[in-house]
């Protein structure tokens with residue numbers, strides 16, 4: 095049940111260092127929003143504030159508001175664990191649980207959510223693997239270790255694991271940067287399908303990828319090392335690439351810096 | 353960029369190095385220092401091997417000598433009277449009772465010590481801030497440096513007095529199992545010895561487990577959290593599986609230590625002859641403690657018999673280590689591939 099994300103006045107800190115400053119943006123349900131910008135400008139940090147993964151790192155802090163439909167994720171009484179069950183995440187390096195089989199990996203989140211029945215689990219595992227375009231490749235070896243898959247398959251396994259718990263939103267932090275071009279295409283196809291059910295935010299350093307997969311693109315930038323990252327602009331993807339309203343965006347996209 | 357490239361790389365077909373010089377460099381003999389070092393290292397290695405073979409031969413000879421004089425079965429007999437003090441000089445001794453006592457005290461030690469050690473390691477690495485964690489870790493390391501005679505004294509003078517209450521409670525609850533029945537007296541028991549052993553192996557098991565848990569890859573931890581795991585669920589999904597084989601070997605290392613521990617056990621146990629199956633009442637003996645206690649008063653056959661028992665202890669430790677390797681190999685195979 096895809097939901098809308100509404101960020102306003104968001105800043106995030108590592109210790110006393112402010113990594114991002116005063117970010118405000120909106121992500122519509124059933125759209126793909128791409129975060130682009132030079133490395134170190136805070137894309138990952140913004141992404142990780144959206145599901146409260148930022149605070150997993152000791153000494154970190156967040157200011158501002160993140161609304162998921164009408165719930166303030168940083169409001170009083172909100173359990174970060176529950177937030178992460180609602181907003182799934184896929185990381186840069188595929189990270190299946192190394193001691194678990196393919197099946198157990200997909201089922202890992204279900205067990206946390208209290209799904210116990212064998213037939214229920216079987217059904218959701220198959221559905222999630224199908225949803226991640228991986229079912230046909232692994233259906234005969236569900237009990238083999240997840241680490242035995244190729245990098246691209248591992249990443250799709252991680253996507254299956256994330257969607258198995260039916261999140262409202264899917265966050266992806268450079269999900270293809272460790273993959274070969276063929277696996278990258280497979281993931282991009284998958285994103286186009288997942289968009290029908292989920293709200294998706296994807297960080298990418300690859301501008302062609304942003305242009306291919308996203309409906310909206312947000313460009314972040316940083317004035318210099320040690321300065322906090324800022325959102326320069328967010329707009330429909332074709333517009334960002336053809337006719338951005340900010341000079342810095344145009345410079346970045348045309349490769350004049352970054 | 354390309355204009356800066358040094359000409360050497362740009363022109364691979366430049367001057368070839370002189371072939372004669374190249375060959376002489378390849379065939380050059382190792383220098384005198386190298387040869388001297390290699391020679392002395394080899395000599396030292398051979399020397400050590402010879403010494404070890406000699407020690408092994410000596411011990412085995414003594415052990416075989418004693419066992420050949422034994423008038424009862426060495427492997428199955430419960431008696432320990434190699435000098436024949438009670439049998440007019442006829443040696444009667446067997447390993448069964450003391451091997452049993454060794455195993456029982458060590459198993460009690462591991463069953464009680466390992467879970468606490470693992471808990472301490474998890475607490476230090478996962479539940480307290482890093483600075484406080486290294487402080488606690490330091491304390492645990494200090495415990496490992498306490499000499500075992502101190503643990504023995506403490507077990508005898510302090511712990512044992514407090515064991516009767518616990519032992520009585522265990523008997524009240526589990527007394528229907530023969531092992532936990534008593535004759536109404538408690539303490540100086542194999543259970544007390546097991547508790548002392550648990551405390552003695554705790555630091556080393558905790559220290560190794562802590563180092564392993566600390567290295568759990570960040571990616572695994574984040575994978576668990578991102579699925580909506582609580583702290584404990586994260587530990588179950590990421591930290592425990594990552595540490596399993598290493599912590600298993602730490603526990604088995606602790607078991608090996610418990611098997612061989614001498615002084616503390618010798619001080620705590622009230623030895624009675626024969627097999628003791630009730631672990632809560634006074635009595636019981638272990639191979640190592642038996643050697644420590646008996647050696648001073650033993651005559652020739654007695655000493656040789658103690659050496660034989662020492663070799664059995666050595667074999668037990670070898671088997672434990674071998675099993676540990678099997679366990680670890682199996683669990684890492686499952687994780688890899």
Ligand SMILES: Nc1ncnc2c1ncn2[C@@H]1O[C@H](COP(=O)(O)OP(=O)(O)O)[C@@H](O)[C@H]1O
Pocket residue numbers: 108113131132133134135136137138139140151320323
């Ligand atoms: N774990 C961390 N501890 C301290 N600083 C961090 C940490 N992660 C990121 N940062 C800092 O936050 C800033 C933004 O980083 P990040 O969000 O990873 O940027 P991006 O994903 O755009 O490359 C950088 O200056 C980076 O050094």
Ligand SMILES: [Mg+2]
Pocket residue numbers: 137138139267297
């Ligand atoms: Mg990043």
